[in-house]
Amino acid sequence: MATAALHYAAAAASDRGRKRANNQDAFGFSIEHGIYVVCDGMGGAAGGEIASSIAVDEVLQVLTARDPSAPIPKVAEDAVCTANNAVYARSQRNANLSGMGTTLVALVVEQSTVWVFNVGDSRCYRLRNGKLEQLTLDHSLVEEQVRLGRMSKHEAQRSPLRNVITRAVGTQNCVTPDCFQFEAQPGDLFLLCSDGLTRELPDAEIQERLGGDDPLQERTDRLVEAANKAGGRDNITCIVVQARV
Template identity: 35%
Template structure:
């Protein structure tokens, strides 16, 4: 069972995040999107991103190339947002991040555009799979600032890649086996801006998915997150009796 929660947070007047999931006997798809704050219709862009991605995948019956399928789904969502903005001036420039995970049997593929994140939790560790498409990440990569300086950088929320702002979009893809993976977390930066990965690990390892989502959102607000906060947590390897708490 997956857990999810999207919260407006303590500072915003509108929740521009949107989350969604679809599961059946053949596949599982989970998506989180964070509409671009300060842009027109960010909440519309994030909803289109999630709904379009799910709609593309949920009716498919064959999954020979998971990377190609998820990439096409997100590129379709990109065009849907872009075209919607073209015909409605009040939505001009709208955009959103997206991070998604598609699981078929024991294979999973993660895709991202922007700075929403995916983490995987194993028995003794948590690993961030995605890499932010942001100005601050570019500064870190170039050696201009350190990881520690990036945490409180004033331009932390400036992203360099988004869905819907251009007719074409580049999608990062990460493929792996579910073997040995306890949980997978997708989240918006309203969580990761204030809650570190060790805190995320500690909460996830000690709680069921629904309770972990609630506790992560509560901790984000307690630590003063100024953004909307969204989290989806779901299973990796399907071993119901595996004990990861020891």
């Protein structure tokens, strides 16, 4: 029996939070092309805003113009390299932007096949049958220590080094993303988010607020509002993507 074709719906929200003067997050998506991107910039002056904006634009452009026969992992790597080169070159031209960079997490969907790729500690989650699962691995100092068994999850959450990331777009002349492939099922929800959400809300609360039957935009706004109520110490950005028949 043939499997019913999936299509996708999406909603997004971004907020500077309660402590930051500006929003260094950026996001973009094209439902038509099945591309969704969240970036969390870093750098003095306007560096973070510029880095995240460049990265989103470059990744969307490369993925939108991709050859349909090209394998997505290769295209994803090309897109990240293009974004990295653009951010790095911009930082080299302006001393005020030196050292700027950005995290990146992206989702590409083609029917029931889903690819997720990331650099840094912005994350992708999947909510399936009420259960939330993190699909990406953080490129951060503490999370790598947790994976090596040298630090507990609890210690990582309290560590003064929890903001240190080990991979970013634009800070070096080359960077490689992780890329993962999954099969989507009807009803699956994918959440792309910056760490302004995950630093404020535990996974159990994200799971609770993401679930239910409310419109996607209400659920997305609810996550941002909850992160602000929990402290809002960083910029908060979410894209929620749902697979439907």
